[in-house]
Amino acid sequence: MKNKGSVIKVSSNDFWYSFSITAVLVLFGIVSLIPLVSELALSFSSKAASDMNAVTLWPVDFTLESWKYMLSQMTLWRSFFISATSTVIGVALSLVINVLMAYPLAKNDFPLHKVLMLFVVFTMIFKAPTVPYYLQIVRLGLRDDYWVMVLPHILTAYNLIVMRSFFHAFPADIEEAAAIDGCGKFRTLFRIVLPSSKPVLMTVGLYYGVTLWNQYQTPLMFISDTKLFPLQREIQRILSSGGDMVAIAKYADVNYTTATLSAVVVIFAILPVLVVYPFIQKHFTKGAMVGSVKG
Secondary structure, three states, X not given: OOXXXXXXXXXXXXXXXXXXXXXXXXXXXXXXXXHHHHHHHHHOOOHHHHHOOOXXXXXXXXXOHHHHHHHOOHHHHHHHHHHHHHHHHHHHHHHHHHHHHHHHHOOOOOOOHHHHHHXXXXXHHOOOOHHHHHHHHHHOOOOOOHHHHOHHHOOOHHHHHHHHHHHHOOOHHHHHHHHHOOOOHXXXXXXXXXXXXXXXHHHHHHXXXXXXXXXXXXXXXXXXXXXXXXXHHHHHHHHHOOOHHHHHHHHOOOOOOHHHHHHHHHHHHHHHHHHHHHHHHHHXXXXXXXXXXXX
């Protein structure tokens, strides 16, 4: 037995292995940050610096003109509000539906759990063809409708399987003790299981949140009314056509260009995810590991 004060020695192989992995991850992290830092620097740079391609990783002739112009555009804030509300509502609905479906599928005493799981896995392998999918959405009256950005995304097979795996690994003794105390299935789920399920709820919620926030194909297919454009669709409209923005930046006496304005909207779209992720990182890491490995 080792004394309390004994020092655990690390072999040279373990040290160099850990050092190599850390170095590679740090390198990948730095490489991943370069485009973001470059866009951030460009958004705070002057028109002259942008035209001369003088901006790398640090703002040149620091100015807030690009940010002031873009943040004064009401269409951008309207799109931001649409994306934010559809993401919050979609995540809430997704978690409720996934919990209510994943919990019984994780129980062997539920008679249809094997059959239903086959259907779930089937949807992962065989995706719905685009044309029938489009016609079905139109038939449901969701074209040019706010809810088309929420309802098609609230249940995916992968996220359901992650949550089902977590519930399947939940200690059966705790649920049996709750049943002995008189708890029914719903009470056990909401009073016993869910309070201990923060990791998987955070993980699945983040998956759905990123999907809803970044959705582009669905609005492109089903939304033609510019007043219903979510943020990503509005950014695409701004970057592809430009319209008044291009004319103003090119001919007016302003201190920004289309490049600096484009950098602003890119940072504007990424920022909410960067702000939210650090608060759920701990739960996300644990939930992703437990929900994906155990089952």
